[in-house]
Amino acid sequence: MVLFLTIFTLQGFSVGKQEAEGVKEITIAVNDSPWLPGLKQLVPLYEEETGMRINFSIFPYKGLYEKLTTAIPLGSKEWDIIFLDDTWVSLFYDKKYLTPLEEIDPNFTVDPAIIEYANVMRWNHDKKYTTPDGTLYSLPINGNFHLFYYREDLYKEAGLDTPPETWEDVKEAAATLYDPKKPFYGYVLRGQKGNAVVFNFLPVLKSFGGDIFVDPPIDWTVRISDEKAVAALENYLSLLQWAPPGSGDVGQSDMLAMLSTGKAAQGIVVAAAVPWMDNEETSTIPYKMQYTVTPKAKNGKHAPLLGMWVMGIPQSISDERKKASLEFMKWVTSFESQKKYTEFGAVPVRSDVMFSDLADQKEFRFLKAMGESYDLVTERPRMPEWFEIEEIMGMNLNKAVVGEQSAQEALDTIAEEVVNLLEKAGYETGIAE
Amino acid sequence: MNDFLERNSKYIFLMPAIILLIVFGFFPIIQLLRLSFSSFTLYDIGEKIDFTGFKNVKNLMGDKTFGQSLKVTATFVVGVVLVELILGFLIALAVYNVIKRNSFFRTVFVVPMMVPAITIGMIWRLMYNTEFGIINSVLRELGVISPPLWLANPDIALMSVMVVDIWHWTPFVFLLIFAGLQSIPEEPYEAAALEGASDSQTFRFITLPLLSKTIFITLMLRTVLAFKAFDELFILTSGGPGNATEIIGLYIYKTAFSFGKIGYSAFLSLITIIIMLIISGIFRLIVRSTS
Numbered sequence: 001m002v003l004f005l006t007i008f009t010l011q012g013f014s015v016g017k018q019e020a021e022g023v024k025e026i027t028i029a030v031n032d033s034p035w036l037p038g039l040k041q042l043v044p045l046y047e048e049e050t051g052m053r054i055n056f057s058i059f060p061y062k063g064l065y066e067k068l069t070t071a072i073p074l075g076s077k078e079w080d081i082i083f084l085d086d087t088w089v090s091l092f093y094d095k096k097y098l099t100p101l102e103e104i105d106p107n108f109t110v111d112p113a114i115i116e117y118a119n120v121m122r123w124n125h126d127k128k129y130t131t132p133d134g135t136l137y138s139l140p141i142n143g144n145f146h147l148f149y150y151r152e153d154l155y156k157e158a159g160l161d162t163p164p165e166t167w168e169d170v171k172e173a174a175a176t177l178y179d180p181k182k183p184f185y186g187y188v189l190r191g192q193k194g195n196a197v198v199f200n201f202l203p204v205l206k207s208f209g210g211d212i213f214v215d216p217p218i219d220w221t222v223r224i225s226d227e228k229a230v231a232a233l234e235n236y237l238s239l240l241q242w243a244p245p246g247s248g249d250v251g252q253s254d255m256l257a258m259l260s261t262g263k264a265a266q267g268i269v270v271a272a273a274v275p276w277m278d279n280e281e282t283s284t285i286p287y288k289m290q291y292t293v294t295p296k297a298k299n300g301k302h303a304p305l306l307g308m309w310v311m312g313i314p315q316s317i318s319d320e321r322k323k324a325s326l327e328f329m330k331w332v333t334s335f336e337s338q339k340k341y342t343e344f345g346a347v348p349v350r351s352d353v354m355f356s357d358l359a360d361q362k363e364f365r366f367l368k369a370m371g372e373s374y375d376l377v378t379e380r381p382r383m384p385e386w387f388e389i390e391e392i393m394g395m396n397l398n399k400a401v402v403g404e405q406s407a408q409e410a411l412d413t414i415a416e417e418v419v420n421l422l423e424k425a426g427y428e429t430g431i432a433e
Numbered sequence: 434m435n436d437f438l439e440r441n442s443k444y445i446f447l448m449p450a451i452i453l454l455i456v457f458g459f460f461p462i463i464q465l466l467r468l469s470f471s472s473f474t475l476y477d478i479g480e481k482i483d484f485t486g487f488k489n490v491k492n493l494m495g496d497k498t499f500g501q502s503l504k505v506t507a508t509f510v511v512g513v514v515l516v517e518l519i520l521g522f523l524i525a526l527a528v529y530n531v532i533k534r535n536s537f538f539r540t541v542f543v544v545p546m547m548v549p550a551i552t553i554g555m556i557w558r559l560m561y562n563t564e565f566g567i568i569n570s571v572l573r574e575l576g577v578i579s580p581p582l583w584l585a586n587p588d589i590a591l592m593s594v595m596v597v598d599i600w601h602w603t604p605f606v607f608l609l610i611f612a613g614l615q616s617i618p619e620e621p622y623e624a625a626a627l628e629g630a631s632d633s634q635t636f637r638f639i640t641l642p643l644l645s646k647t648i649f650i651t652l653m654l655r656t657v658l659a660f661k662a663f664d665e666l667f668i669l670t671s672g673g674p675g676n677a678t679e680i681i682g683l684y685i686y687k688t689a690f691s692f693g694k695i696g697y698s699a700f701l702s703l704i705t706i707i708i709m710l711i712i713s714g715i716f717r718l719i720v721r722s723t724s
Contacts, residue, residue: 066690073478091476193673246563248674249585257565384476387691399675402587 023324025053028311029079031064035142035272038346039332045340046331052324061085072097075316080325083141086120086308087390089130090382093123098137098312101329104322110136113352114333115143117308118379129217130382138310139329142272143349145377146203146304147369149259149277150266151177152290163292167207167235170266170295174242177265186242188264191401192251194394198380199307201236201397203268206303206378207296208232212389212418214432216381220422223432224393225408225415233407235297237400248402260285268294270307274366275345287362291369293376304373305380308349342367385425392417468699475693482696489700499701501676502684508591509680510659513598517655518648520599521606528607529614539611546604554668557597558584561669584670587677594669594678598662605658606651613647614640645723653716657709681705 030036036058043054057079059067068082069091084092092098101108110121122134148164154177155162164170174186190200205211210228214221223229240247244258252273258264260276260283276282277289294304313325331337338348342358347370354371358364380386393414400410415431422429438445469489471482493499524542532538545553560566561583569580583593621639630638663682666672672679672687685705689698 062690069475069693070478075479095476192671193675194671244564245579246582246585249563249582249670254562254564263564384474384693387693391687391691395675398673402585402674404587404675 023052023320025055026080026321026325026328027055027057027078029057029059029064029068029082031061031083031085031309032058033061033142033272033309034275035144035346038341038344039141041344042332042337042341042346045337046328049331050327052328054328068092072314072316076314077317079314080317080321081311081313081329083309083311084138086117086306086310087380087382087386089120089123089138089310090128090384090386092312093130093135093137094125094128094384097315099315099322101136101139101313101326104313104319104326108136108326108330110139111333111350113335113350114140115349115351115374117143117145117306117349118377120306120308120310120379120382127217128383130379138312139333140308140349141311141332142309143347143370143374144270144272144308145306145370145373146268146294147271147274147291147366147373148266148294149269149289149291151285151288153288154265163290164266164295166298167204167295168298171238173265174239178242183244183263185244185258185264186266187239188250188255188258188267189236189239189243189247189401190250190252190255190267191247191398192249192254193398195390196251196394197397197401198390198393199305200268201233201393202380203294203303203305203378204236205229205232206305207294207300208235209297209300212381212393216383220427220429221432222415222418222422222429224418225411226432229411230407231297233397233400233411237407240401248398256282259289262288271347271366271370272307274347278363291366293369293373302373302376303378304376306377385421388421389418392421465699465703468696469703470700471696472694473696473699475690475695477695485696489697492697493700493704498676498679499681499684502679502681505591505676505678506660506680509595509598509662509678510656512592512595513602513659514652514655516595516599517603517606518652520603521651522610522648524603524607525610525614528611542607543604545601546608548601550601550664551668553597553601554665557600557665558669561593585674587674590670590674590677594666597665597669598659601665602655602658606655609647609651609654610644613644613651616647617643646720649716649720649723653713653720656712656716660705660709660712 030039036056040056047053064083065085065088068084068088071078072082072092073095082098116132117140119130119132119134120140121138122130122132122136124131124134148170150162150164150173152162155164155173158173158176160173160176161169164173170187176186177184178186190196208228208231210223210226210232212222212224213219214223244250244264250258255264255267255269256273256276259267259269262285271291274291278286280286293302296302311329313322313329317325332341333349335350335352338350338353339356339358342348342353342364348354348367351371351374354367354374356367359367359371381389396405396410396414399405400407405413419429419431467482467484470484470486472485472488473482477483528538528542560568563569563580563582563585566583568583572580581589584590617640621643622635625635625639661682662680663686666678666680666683667686670678672683681701685698685701688694688701
């Protein structure tokens with residue numbers, strides 16, 4: 001007990017001492033992600049330039065969420081910058097756990113080349129949603145969104161047009177390239193229960209002109225069971241005939257393994273996974289994978305889904321630490337830093353990097369697809385109830401993938417349960433006709 | 434003063450342990466009770482815990498998912514405990530009688546219990562992988578054209594995760610039963626041998642009755658532990674496909690950290706504790722009656 005109290009007191013003393021002497025180090029709370037190595041390679045350049053030391057507190061994805069949601073509301077001073085998944089922002093913005101960036105530096109404006117990602121950096125406290133006129137709370141640090149990965153070499157061999165634009169193009173290729181004897185799968189989808197299947201299905205849903213709600217935050221009417229949504233899910237399920245058996249248990253790592261070991265021809269995957277495809281330690285098909293915008297329905301639209309991260313500054317730390325943190329954030333989102341960041345294997349948050357000379361290099365060919373996609377991106381609803389909605393969708397979509405429910409049954413159940421949930425939470429909602 | 438210290442020395446020496454018990458034992462239980470009767474969410478951290486009476490009881494009545502997870506848990510617990518008891522018992526008997534208490538085999542049989550549950554979950558998930566897993570690769574080599582979808586088929590997913598739990602915890606049962614066998618005195622066996630009793634008669638009338646207390650204590654411990662299973666299933670299936678393997682622990686975790694409903698998940702935890710207390714109470718009565 002005495003030892004515990006001594007250690008606790010000494011730690012508090014050292015934080016106070018650091019603030020008194022001027023900020024010499026910044027600690028960042030981050031998840032153990034595929035792009036973290038890229039950031040870790042970048043920060044020594046900042047340390048060299050400024051003499052500031054950057055420390056990382058690394059957690060698994062869910063562990064980071066648990067840590068931040070329990071520590072930050074209680075005023076923890078442990079971290080200077082926290083990284084947030086774009087689905088977590090509503091809690092941290094709405095409860096003002098983060099410092100508005102313009103409060104730290106009234107002259108600060110976001111560089112126009114930094115992508116807005118459907119207003120993810122800004123929160124409107126009246127509408128309780130991210131809007132273009134909201135308060136600026138964060139900057140993006142990982143501009144991850146969906147791309148369509150496809151084996152261009154196999155497409156060309158089979159005489160198929162590239163790149164695939166529509167789901168009809170994709171299905172034609174899947175049927176042509178599928179070879180159950182090898183086996184080689186024409187398509188791989190991520191059908192595992194929960195976040196996996198929801199994340200994989202939403203770009204398909206939106207590409208058919210469907211969506212979960214009519215117009216958040218203005219109209220929360222649920223439209224997930226309308227005819228466009230049913231058409232989208234039926235399209236998604238139709239891909240199973242060319243997909244590996246057991247798609248109901250395929251997660252992200254399984255999907256990446258299938259693609260990078262040459263067992264599957266194509267699929268919707270996040271941009272952050274591109275390094276897997278060319279790295280000879282993880283891939284048997286280096287430089288054979290090509291990337292394009294996620295497919296659309298014939299009369300639909302391309303709708304790559306965001307799966308990105310932002311960085312914000314907690315309210316609880318001192319003004320000096322906030323200023324030091326903002327300086328780092330500005331540096332890391334500059335053109336030169338973002339170019340190096342991309343070279344180190346991460347995903348840039350600036351459009352000018354996507355159109356730079358890097359895109360002409362074989363290793364960074366994915367930047368062309370990113371440049372075509374970034375202004376088409378869509379987001380998951382940024383609301384506190386999202387996780388419960390994702391759970392409802394994840395359960396029922398998974399049941400559809402494993403054949404326990406039809407597309408209509410799954411979507412009807414989702415619509416009903418989401419409406420019940422939102423009504424209990426005080427939303428004005430209903431099921432769209 | 435010295436007199437006071439001398440008279441009360443035992444209480445003074447016990448004080449640190451009592452303080453630790455209060456801080457790390459009673460305080461969390463009081464907090465659990467407070468949260469159980471509130472609608473506290475992750476959005477409310479830093480604010481006061483509101484008392485909402487029996488609202489969570491009403492929520493539980495309408496919660497079909499909890500009912501389903503209770504059913505899955507019951508199937509899981511009964512299945513793994515029975516198989517582990519039989520297997521653990523047989524292995525203990527074999528090591529005790531046949532392998533003659535060889536310490537090498539005793540150590541080997543205990544290894545699965547020493548591996549962290551997260552590691553076990555990850556290894557078995559890789560082994561069960563439909564395309565790349567070693568189990569299906571071997572089956573394909575043996576000519577099986579469509580090997581099972583171990584974790585993707587809702588009809589067999591629960592059985593697949595039960596196999597992992599059995600692999601992990603049979604050594605625990607083995608250890609307890611083996612210790613029980615070692616504690617049985619030799620004299621009844623000598624007397625039985627003199628009376629001309631057969632092996633099966635010795636087993637039925639001496640070994641089993643003298644081991645019955647150990648068996649019931651083992652059953653009680655394993656039942657309570659199986660009820661609390663979480664780590665392996667979290668890694669293996671996260672409760673899927675659908676809710677085929679969503680046991681209570683996973684549902685409570687999801688309610689707390691995915692839905693943010695801290696109050697309701699505390700209430701579900703309280704219900705789970707009550708169920709486990711009832712189960713262990715029943716076992717304790719049985720153990721007392723066998724004594």
